[in-house]
Amino acid sequence: MTRTTWRAAALAALIGLASIASAAQADTTLTYVGASGQYKVYITPDAVRIDGDGNGWQLYRRADPAIISVSPKDQTYTRLDKNTAGEIRHQMDALRARIENRLQQLPADRRPAARAAMAAKIPGLDGKQQSIGLDHTGATDKVDGISCDVIQIVRGGQPADKICVASADALGLSSDSFGTVKSMFALLRNMLSGTGLEGIGLPYRNLSGMPIRFHDSLSGEQRALAAVSHDAIPSSRFAIPDNYVEQKPEAPSPGN
Structure with missing residues (x-):
């Protein structure tokens, strides 16, 4: 998987878990803003779509356990499910072995700096379980x-x-939509397990609601909720155009 696709995974961590009011609406659109622009999170009982700063977007459909990264610019999409996640774990292991072999060819006094530089370019390079937690202030x-x-x-x-x-109650997120969000993050967590990327983004499964102000861990930019809408979201919003071509996900590499 490319660094861009892992960023997509990191963007998905915007959404957390919460108790839901019975009067909540079926569809919810959250608009966030930051210095580089805005992006939207579309949530229905059946699907979640996240539109980032550029023209790419991510999709999860509850009936199809996969997270899909869509690139309108290239008219392509990348599908990440439990099978491809397993392939990526193998790719990550092979990548670590290749890089370590390169590092061993350097003088011993240069290896620590070179290893640190590579780790900054490739998330999860050390393969260690990444710890992340919450402190309720x-x-x-x-x-x-x-x-x-x-x-x-x-x-x-x-x-x-x-x-x-903020609690989902305060945002008007329905229980059915919440169930879809919950299943998406359970899938994401399972797919990241063993990759060394478990600590990216936010610990969304442990949140008691949804972040409405936060810092993007990759860009360092602060983002905040600017609008909440409960207008019906058309099903076409969650459809991938028929002419888009599927690409196979790849593990990060020094060039990504």
């Missing part, structure tokens, strides 16, 4: 008039970014 805030709880992210035992999490 007890503080509250509001974003666009919506109350949220301030939570400290802890990566590798060290404080990282803070996020503000």
